[in-house]
Amino acid sequence: MSNKAVSYAGPGKVEVIDTEYPDFVLKDGPGVNPANVGRRVDHGVILKTIATNICGSDQHMVRGRTTAPEGLVLGHEITGEVVEVGRDVEFVKVGDVVSVPFNISCGRCRNCKEGQTGICLNVNPDRPGSAYGYVDMGGWVGGQAEYVLVPYADWNVLKFPDRDQALEKILDLTMLSDIFPTGFHGAVGAGVGVGSTVYVAGAGPVGIAAATSAQLLGASVVIVGDLNEDRLAKARAFGCETVNVGEGDPKDQIEQILGVPEVDCGIDAVGFEARGHGADAAKEQPAVVLNSLMDITRAGGNLGIPGLYVTEDPGSKDEAARVGSLSMRFGLGFAKSHRFVTGQCPVMKYNRGLMQAILHDKVSIAKNVNATPISLDDAPAGYAAFDEGAAQKFVLDPHGMITR
Numbered sequence: 001m002s003n004k005a006v007s008y009a010g011p012g013k014v015e016v017i018d019t020e021y022p023d024f025v026l027k028d029g030p031g032v033n034p035a036n037v038g039r040r041v042d043h044g045v046i047l048k049t050i051a052t053n054i055c056g057s058d059q060h061m062v063r064g065r066t067t068a069p070e071g072l073v074l075g076h077e078i079t080g081e082v083v084e085v086g087r088d089v090e091f092v093k094v095g096d097v098v099s100v101p102f103n104i105s106c107g108r109c110r111n112c113k114e115g116q117t118g119i120c121l122n123v124n125p126d127r128p129g130s131a132y133g134y135v136d137m138g139g140w141v142g143g144q145a146e147y148v149l150v151p152y153a154d155w156n157v158l159k160f161p162d163r164d165q166a167l168e169k170i171l172d173l174t175m176l177s178d179i180f181p182t183g184f185h186g187a188v189g190a191g192v193g194v195g196s197t198v199y200v201a202g203a204g205p206v207g208i209a210a211a212t213s214a215q216l217l218g219a220s221v222v223i224v225g226d227l228n229e230d231r232l233a234k235a236r237a238f239g240c241e242t243v244n245v246g247e248g249d250p251k252d253q254i255e256q257i258l259g260v261p262e263v264d265c266g267i268d269a270v271g272f273e274a275r276g277h278g279a280d281a282a283k284e285q286p287a288v289v290l291n292s293l294m295d296i297t298r299a300g301g302n303l304g305i306p307g308l309y310v311t312e313d314p315g316s317k318d319e320a321a322r323v324g325s326l327s328m329r330f331g332l333g334f335a336k337s338h339r340f341v342t343g344q345c346p347v348m349k350y351n352r353g354l355m356q357a358i359l360h361d362k363v364s365i366a367k368n369v370n371a372t373p374i375s376l377d378d379a380p381a382g383y384a385a386f387d388e389g390a391a392q393k394f395v396l397d398p399h400g401m402i403t404r
Helices: 056-062 163-168 170-177 179-189 205-216 229-237 250-258 288-296 330-335 351-359 376-387
Strands: 003-008 014-019 045-053 078-085 097-100 147-150 197-201 221-226 241-244 263-268 297-304 339-341 371-374 393-396
Touching: 003 376, 014 376, 045 097, 045 170, 056 376, 078 147, 078 170, 097 163, 097 170, 163 170, 170 179, 170 351, 170 371, 170 393, 179 205, 179 263, 179 297, 179 339, 179 351, 197 205, 197 250, 197 288, 205 221, 205 229, 205 263, 221 229, 221 250, 229 241, 241 250, 250 288, 263 288, 288 297, 288 330, 371 376, 376 393
Parallel strands: 197 221, 197 263, 221 241, 263 297, 297 339, 371 393
Antiparallel strands: 003 014, 045 078, 045 147, 045 393, 078 097
16 A cells, blocks of 8 residues: 655655555654664554644754754654554554554653653664654654554543544644644643743744643643744734834843743743844854753742753754853853753653543634644645745645545
């Protein structure tokens, strides 16, 4: 059977290719860890992809800011229909419509049993933690494809209770694979609760998801900062205050909104490709968001950091940042007794509850992030538009199953 997929074709380029239909034995290929070649996946299922999203994390690779090899099949945000089940799968059935957490986890190791599914010990021979279609994450083939293999299926997939309802709400439900739980994790890590004042750095899809999550958790005021006015307009559309960090230090603008130059909770939804504030807005400054958040978050407050930071950034002009070292004012965070929550979101910790919120109309995440379905063939154009700052979350529709 044929299988089309989106692959990384070098800095600034993606292309749609013909690739192998998934098998229950892992094969060699771009980015696949040699120790995983030949590994049997009888505990897996093969999905017909219904929706698979372009993520800012994918863009880091496509910009050439990682060691991703050319030919790597991209995509870690996957929602699909089960079309084949492996020999050892007991509870997932052909025809089920499911969401797939972007973290691949085994459900058997110490970390998985403790709920830390973002740092599973058994799925990536190089380090804890794994994901589909991502550099140094074990080489599991990505899901921006017509069909994809999902391992440890009884553990990993979240089944939607009703197929028709799921397809009707698919643009919301597809956000459960990554950005909605990731934004929610950032808000939880920042300690957001009833009455909290919150600053979210970054108005991309994860930042918008974090702002949405902060509202869902009961925040009194959510302020979103960015350089992109179109994205800030999307934040204002669902009740957020905004600051344009290109106009200067967000601290001063926050004081104009709240009457005080600080918030209870800070969220970094930008990550390692951050740009400066004010006159430095054109310059890349990898630690600027973290330092700014320590400055504007109250003493005793928390910083949730869902924005991606990497161990290697070969595209950085900063020598230290190339190996993941940042010029952080950690002493300020220490002096203010800040608590930092970092790392991959353990999606399974949140996805079922957020699914219920979507199914029962408590949240409109697709509307807030401006979910925009496009065909698989249009993926290169979607990547280009997203890279230029489009205020959209592009959702690939490989089989034309999303109702326009």
